[in-house]
Amino acid sequence: MTPNKLIWKELRQRPTAMVTCLLAITLGVTALVAIRSVTLYSECAVAEQMEALGANVLLLPQAASLHDYYSADAHGATLPEEYATQLALANLEGVQKISPKLSVPAELGGRRITLTGILPQSEFEAKAGWQSVQVFSKKHAGCKKQPAMNADARPESENLATGRFVREMRETEVYVGADVAKSAGVTSGDCITLSGLPFVVSGVIPATGTADDGRVFAHLHTVQRLADRGETVNVIEIIACCEDAAGGLVVQLGDMFPDAKVVTITQVVDTQVAVNRLMTRLSYLFFGILLVVGVSSIAGTMFANVTERRREIGTLMALGATPSVISRLFLGKALIIGLAGGLLGYLSGTLLAVGAGPYWAGIAVRPVLSLAAVAVALAGVVALVASYLPARRAALIDPCLCFREV
Amino acid sequence: MRPRMPWAVSLTLSVGVLVTTGLGQTAFQNSSAPTVTSIAHKQAPQFSFILFWKQQDAHTQQFAETLQSAVAKRSERANLTSVDIKDQANRAVVDHYGVNRAPMPLAVCVADNGAVTGVFTRRPNDEAVERALVTSAMAEVTKALQDKKIVVVHVKPTAKSSLPAGAVEFTADPAFRARTKIIDVVISDPNESRFLADMEISPRDVNESMLVIMAPPGVLVGKFSGSTTKVQIVAQLHAAGKCCNDENCKHNQKAQ
Numbered sequence: 023m024t025p026n027k028l029i030w031k032e033l034r035q036r037p038t039a040m041v042t043c044l045l046a047i048t049l050g051v052t053a054l055v056a057i058r059s060v061t062l063y064s065e066c067a068v069a070e071q072m073e074a075l076g077a078n079v080l081l082l083p084q085a086a087s088l089h090d091y092y093s094a095d096a097h098g099a100t101l102p103e104e105y106a107t108q109l110a111l112a113n114l115e116g117v118q119k120i121s122p123k124l125s126v127p128a129e130l131g132g133r134r135i136t137l138t139g140i141l142p143q144s145e146f147e148a149k150a151g152w153q154s155v156q157v158f159s160k161k162h163a164g165c166k167k168q169p170a171m172n173a174d175a176r177p178e179s180e181n182l183a184t185g186r187f188v189r190e191m192r193e194t195e196v197y198v199g200a201d202v203a204k205s206a207g208v209t210s211g212d213c214i215t216l217s218g219l220p221f222v223v224s225g226v227i228p229a230t231g232t233a234d235d236g237r238v239f240a241h242l243h244t245v246q247r248l249a250d251r252g253e254t255v256n257v258i259e260i261i262a263c264c265e266d267a268a269g270g271l272v273v274q275l276g277d278m279f280p281d282a283k284v285v286t287i288t289q290v291v292d293t294q295v296a297v298n299r300l301m302t303r304l305s306y307l308f309f310g311i312l313l314v315v316g317v318s319s320i321a322g323t324m325f326a327n328v329t330e331r332r333r334e335i336g337t338l339m340a341l342g343a344t345p346s347v348i349s350r351l352f353l354g355k356a357l358i359i360g361l362a363g364g365l366l367g368y369l370s371g372t373l374l375a376v377g378a379g380p381y382w383a384g385i386a387v388r389p390v391l392s393l394a395a396v397a398v399a400l401a402g403v404v405a406l407v408a409s410y411l412p413a414r415r416a417a418l419i420d421p422c423l424c425f426r427e428v
Numbered sequence: 429m430r431p432r433m434p435w436a437v438s439l440t441l442s443v444g445v446l447v448t449t450g451l452g453q454t455a456f457q458n459s460s461a462p463t464v465t466s467i468a469h470k471q472a473p474q475f476s477f478i479l480f481w482k483q484q485d486a487h488t489q490q491f492a493e494t495l496q497s498a499v500a501k502r503s504e505r506a507n508l509t510s511v512d513i514k515d516q517a518n519r520a521v522v523d524h525y526g527v528n529r530a531p532m533p534l535a536v537c538v539a540d541n542g543a544v545t546g547v548f549t550r551r552p553n554d555e556a557v558e559r560a561l562v563t564s565a566m567a568e569v570t571k572a573l574q575d576k577k578i579v580v581v582h583v584k585p586t587a588k589s590s591l592p593a594g595a596v597e598f599t600a601d602p603a604f605r606a607r608t609k610i611i612d613v614v615i616s617d618p619n620e621s622r623f624l625a626d627m628e629i630s631p632r633d634v635n636e637s638m639l640v641i642m643a644p645p646g647v648l649v650g651k652f653s654g655s656t657t658k659v660q661i662v663a664q665l666h667a668a669g670k671c672c673n674d675e676n677c678k679h680n681q682k683a684q
Binding site: 149 | 534546560566642
């Protein structure tokens, strides 16, 4: 009988001990893989947000709290719409685009959706043009507006997805988010009814992976009329030309609108980064606790196993097995349990992250293959370390003493 | 009968003229050749201040009185009209300027060519009102920029100087021809001394034609010598306003 056959036979004969050890390792690895997967994807989402929105500033009502940039308008508090015009007229340095938003609940085909009112940039361009005369007096110091020479040829739905603005919009048209379009079976050119009013779908917004996928965008003034909300907005999104300019804007906006709250994307992201850091530390803490439990469990099981198998060990040694062969038998068993636990832990952790990620962190999580190697290797090493002393003890057993006990 | 404030004069024909003038100017946008405006010997423009208001409160009262006083000092060049934005009779002018949801009171200064040369959301001071009364060239440039046109200001040493070859080529380019306006300014024109001073162009330093190019909504693309080629102008135009990438921008990290 080869050592490998002996190990498999031993595993089959002691299923309870094997399952206990396997469970301890699997749980530890599951926690580590699940939390790390969510954290990794959350970090990617944060990095993407910074890339796309690094220079954006939000003007919010004082009462509004903000956890997610893309849901900045998901609160009941409002600001006067005239703040947006005031901003356009102020011609502040570094302001590229101004996008006021008002969100209200609505129904489309029996499904609840968020109807978001936005103003097209054309509403502000004329006001920005009124400041043309400043070209004579304002010397080049800070960020200037880009020359409006070429009309953006991109479809408005793409402008909404990537730039978070539309250039032109009629009061009877809407742009539909990817998820809403899919669930309601709506395509560009369709006619839909929202709160009793007919609208033409001018475009379906490409999927963004954000709350915008579940929205329908209409003209702000139409939404205000439908919701009977007066000339108010939930948020004014200011697209600044660069992060440095965005930082400078905060002070000016604070002075201009003392009754509003000014938040930069960096501040929003800082909160998310802090949550990610906490989750990472938490994953290591979980893994540490479960590591101690797992090591104790494996070591205890292995010590018990060695004690139970004293006679068989003595017999093997009497038949010519060397101490290293005996050690290898126990370490091999531990390694198999460790590798299996690592693999199972990776699979269950990944399933947990993929299933719960959207609820935990509001992001889509996919399997992280690099974590599989880490999980299996780590679990194998832990199992070997935990079994080292029991294996050493088995190797030092004196066969004569064993036979005397018989 | 609703009480009227002393400054709240009724709409005059001038507002109708302003609206018509403004709308009429947009017809230029469809022309295929660059328009050339020579500023030399042109009369100083007249200005109309339009005060838009919604409520007859103390703030509006103070705003109106300050503006009225500043305009009265310049009555030979400017007049004041007030517009109650809630009055349906004023709908056309309110819609034309798109101010029905703007913070009130609001005043705009409009030159006789339809260019908005000043906007006041806070109580206007004397200096700000004076700055809104721009020269003929400035009014033409402002109007062109507000019509979304690229402006080539040809600063020439004499009235007979011809447009430099680079500018001729640029304005002949199909990509820019229809949306470019050329404005001629003679360096010695005393009426344009403010414009030249603002552009930091000293008459003593200009011996040959010079170009100042501006793009909408209000970007100074650059000042060019008469020998500048079309390629250089186009390159500068495309580089303009790229914010922090511009070496003149204080936020440009590389430039520091």
